[in-house]
Amino acid sequence: MSQSLARNPRLGQWIRFLEHDRVRIATGKVELGQGIVTALAQIAAEELDLDPDQVMMLSGSSDEGPDELYTTSSLSIMDSGAAIRLVTAEMRTLLAERAARRLNCAPEDLGIERGHFHLAGERTGQSYWTVTEPGDLEREASGTALVKPHASYRTVGRSVPRRDLPGKLAGGGFIHDLDEPGMLHARILRQPGYSARLANIDGIGDHVQIGHFLAVLGDSPLAAEQAAKRARVRWTGERELDPARINAYQLLELPSRKHHIGADFADTTHDAELTVSRPYIAHASLGPSCALALYRDDHLTVWSHGQGMHPLRHSLARALDLAPEAISTIHVDGAGCYGHNGADDAALDAALIALARPGRRVRVAWSREDEFGYEPLGTAMVVRVSAAVDAAGRPVDWTTRIWSGPHVNRPGTTSGHLLAREALPDPPPQPVPTDPPLSRGGGATRNAIPLYNVGAHRICWHLVAGTPVRTSALRGLGAVPNVVAIEAFLDKLAAAASTDPVEYRLTLLEDERARRVLREVRDRARRESGQGLGFGFARYKNMAAYAAVAAAVTVDEAVRVEKIWCAADAGLVINPDGALNQLEGGIVQAMSWTLREEVRFDAHGVASLDWDSYPILRFDEIPEIEAWLTGPRDQPALGVGECTVGPTAAALCNAVADALGVRILDMPLTRDRIVAALLAGDDPAS
Amino acid sequence: MAGTWNLEVNGQAHAVQAEGSEPLLHVLRDHLGLKGTRYGCGLEQCGACMVLVDGDPVHACTRRMDTAAGRSVTTVEGLDAPGLLAAFLEEQAGQCGYCLSGILVSAKALLDRTPNPDRATIAAALAPHLCRCGVHARILRAVAKAATS
Missing domain, CATH: 1.10.150.120 ([2Fe-2S]-binding domain)
Known part of the structure; x- marks a missing residue:
């Protein structure tokens, strides 16, 4: 059974019948720009034989919808989609049987059009809305309902326009836009690090102070912003960082917990080795975090663009010492987040102020500097792979060594807490880092196990607790450095074996779906004269969608990406155009990480606080992207949102190596690194 | 300095009471309730706040009210x-x-x-x-x- 359904078994947690021939479907997953709400409505419409426009969606409400934890890991179609499919199929069966009894016929004689039962092509006067009874919603899902065969799908598998896009093109739809007269606007004067203590406050007007949490208030966003600028706050006990030492390779020197996965170490000499690194990177949402809160009649309501409203409610309850039932958390769309950014932390900021000002609606808006300065970062990582090869140059024994900070510091997990808690009296201890188990895709180890036949394989990995900055989930977690390491290493082994890199991969791959995406990409990818061509492949988490990417680049002092090709196999695809949009978005974001992105530090923390110091790719740097879906559509749906990030980064690294004749293994592939590599003149096969 | 500024927005005339230094972005969002123009960085680096002033694309986050007064502004709502x-x-x-x-x-x-x-x-x-x-x-x-x- 779907985990979401096991957690929320009551049918009424998912479905409700509304007037005017409409049905409301509730989901705990939220819209982050990935189009999930549209796709989930398609699934419900399909199983209920409704038009999608009859399906209203309720998403991310702690009071009414199912608790589906966080919207993460490309799991929404696999989790929430599977639950909604089972719930709606069960309801359809139940109501068709009841209608059949009323009409004195067999359920299988009934047709259903827009929720109305037909018999021999004629309307019967019966519909979901006439036969449903209140007790239906109290039933528990069996989880064994008979779902439609894929071959009969009419709505699923069809490209359906995004429900929320027209409103957003008209300029609306964001949490930042919620407004009402008399609202209090707040800016946070944030504690600069865990140990910092408020020493002196000057030039401050209306404000809320709780321990070392300090917020200035105004009657407009501008008033709050100006109050924040006027305030002179002195902190003591600030930590001092050594910015020159904060980089991926520092992880090798920091204390860590060592884990071993897979085969024991063998007494085999490894013939080749390669080490890649990725720096700390930022989610860098285009819209800084925002939250609203209102405390009235002993009840706290919080509006947030976080990824999970039920976990947020529990985290707020813990932070504020309130009962969870005294809190409602309501999702409102924000800018894309790509993982755990400042959204949840802004929610606690707003809640703290609202509790101090009962009856007033409070709006907290982070500035751009707040967002870059205080969001949890994607951790830096180092991945070293080595292998022994046989006479044909194929790996027979493979070791992966990983050094990584934590990939998950989410509030509500054992390892994370909401940021402002650190400033409150009795702050929580620094989190003990944990990492998702491999059965859920792993964190640092995500995609570290090659899908290729590489002989005996082991992972030796170091979870570094004391990263100099807070780190947490960023799209793909460890998949990017791990896939880059594997794919760059395979190119190197292929070159050593004097074999075409794609042919070499195919000799190591048995999974036909993996082979198909690689072959399709190879067949379409073309290199113009003077360009480098590179390939990358992975099956995300080794259990979600397959993706192969090819990149054509020209390199002088900088990398120019000329064209990207991508084939992905996601099994059953609910909304093909929506899936393609996700493939393309992942490609562009991974290009930007690989070529540009690196968080900078100074003695106090993050120093790259704007888009000049944290540049991302711009419109004039984006190539044509040819992405397509392939593979068996009658197979289960595989999560697609993150499947292109690893293969894209790998394809770019391999394309640059192909163009230069020199392999650069430290991301991002900046101008400085290219020049240095050219001067060093390493041979990529070495 | 504070004053009343004449501003045409999406074809409609407004008299806005604001500081002359107030960013056009705040005037649009918080005086006139036109929320489609967005704050992204406040530094002319991201373009989320772009509006047309007399037909030219302008970053509303840094454009002062006193230099926009008397001009014609078009936001996404009036595009x-x-x-x-x-x-x-x-x-x-x-x-x-x-x-x-x-x-x-x-x-x-x-x-x-x-x-x-x-x-x-x-x-x-x-x-x-x-x-x-x-x-x-x-x-x-x-x-x-x-x-x-």
């Missing part, structure tokens, strides 16, 4: 660009959508001046804008499609 909107919907050129209002404004200014821009010209016109979801290729296609429709 009157049905061809662009239709093309963005056809291409499904958006993910989170936070960048879109600014991008539509710059695209409109481009198409008003350059009837049939090629991809490079569109990309150059949109280079002041950031999109973090990676919808660039679709947005470029949508603007090209709007130009030819």
Whole structure:
């Protein structure tokens, strides 16, 4: 059974019948720009034989919808989609049987059009809305309902326009836009690090102070912003960082917990080795975090663009010492987040102020500097792979060594807490880092196990607790450095074996779906004269969608990406155009990480606080992207949102190596690194 | 200094009471309730706040009220660009959508001046804008499609 359904078994947690021939479907997953709400409505419409426009969606409400934890890991179609499919199929069966009894016929004689039962092509006067009874919603899902065969799908598998896009093109739809007269606007004067203590406050007007949490208030966003600028706050006990030492390779020197996965170490000499690194990177949402809160009649309501409203409610309850039932958390769309950014932390900021000002609606808006300065970062990582090869140059024994900070510091997990808690009296201890188990895709180890036949394989990995900055989930977690390491290493082994890199991969791959995406990409990818061509492949988490990417680049002092090709196999695809949009978005974001992105530090923390110091790719740097879906559509749906990030980064690294004749293994592939590599003149096969 | 400033927004005349130094972005969002113009960085680096002032794309986050007074401002709400909107919907050129209002404004200014821009010209016109979801290729296609429709 779907985990979401096991957690929320009551049918009424998912479905409700509304007037005017409409049905409301509730989901705990939220819209982050990935189009999930549209796709989930398609699934419900399909199983209920409704038009999608009859399906209203309720998403991310702690009071009414199912608790589906966080919207993460490309799991929404696999989790929430599977639950909604089972719930709606069960309801359809139940109501068709009841209608059949009323009409004195067999359920299988009934047709259903827009929720109305037909018999021999004629309307019967019966519909979901006439036969449903209140007790239906109290039933528990069996989880064994008979779902439609894929071959009969009419709505699923069809490209359906995004429900929320027209409103957003008209300029609306964001949490930042919620407004009402008399609202209090707040800016946070944030504690600069865990140990910092408020020493002196000057030039401050209306404000809320709780321990070392300090917020200035105004009657407009501008008033709050100006109050924040006027305030002179002195902190003591600030930590001092050594910015020159904060980089991926520092992880090798920091204390860590060592884990071993897979085969024991063998007494085999490894013939080749390669080490890649990725720096700390930022989610860098285009819209800084925002939250609203209102405390009235002993009840706290919080509006947030976080990824999970039920976990947020529990985290707020813990932070504020309130009962969870005294809190409602309501999702409102924000800018894309790509993982755990400042959204949840802004929610606690707003809640703290609202509790101090009962009856007033409070709006907290982070500035751009707040967002870059205080969001949890994607951790830096180092991945070293080595292998022994046989006479044909194929790996027979493979070791992966990983050094990584934590990939998950989410509030509500054992390892994370909401940021402002650190400033409150009795702050929580620094989190003990944990990492998702491999059965859920792993964190640092995500995609570290090659899908290729590489002989005996082991992972030796170091979870570094004391990263100099807070780190947490960023799209793909460890998949990017791990896939880059594997794919760059395979190119190197292929070159050593004097074999075409794609042919070499195919000799190591048995999974036909993996082979198909690689072959399709190879067949379409073309290199113009003077360009480098590179390939990358992975099956995300080794259990979600397959993706192969090819990149054509020209390199002088900088990398120019000329064209990207991508084939992905996601099994059953609910909304093909929506899936393609996700493939393309992942490609562009991974290009930007690989070529540009690196968080900078100074003695106090993050120093790259704007888009000049944290540049991302711009419109004039984006190539044509040819992405397509392939593979068996009658197979289960595989999560697609993150499947292109690893293969894209790998394809770019391999394309640059192909163009230069020199392999650069430290991301991002900046101008400085290219020049240095050219001067060093390493041979990529070495 | 504080004063009453005359401003035409989306064809409608307003008398705005504000400090002369107040950013146009705040005037639009918080005095006039036009929330489509967005705060992204406050530094002219991301383009989320782009509006037209007398037909030219301008960053509303840094444009002072006193230098906008007496001029004609167009925001995404008043863009009157049905061809662009239709093309963005056809291409499904958006993910989170936070960048879109600014991008539509710059695209409109481009198409008003350059009837049939090629991809490079569109990309150059949109280079002041950031999109973090990676919808660039679709947005470029949508603007090209709007130009030819």
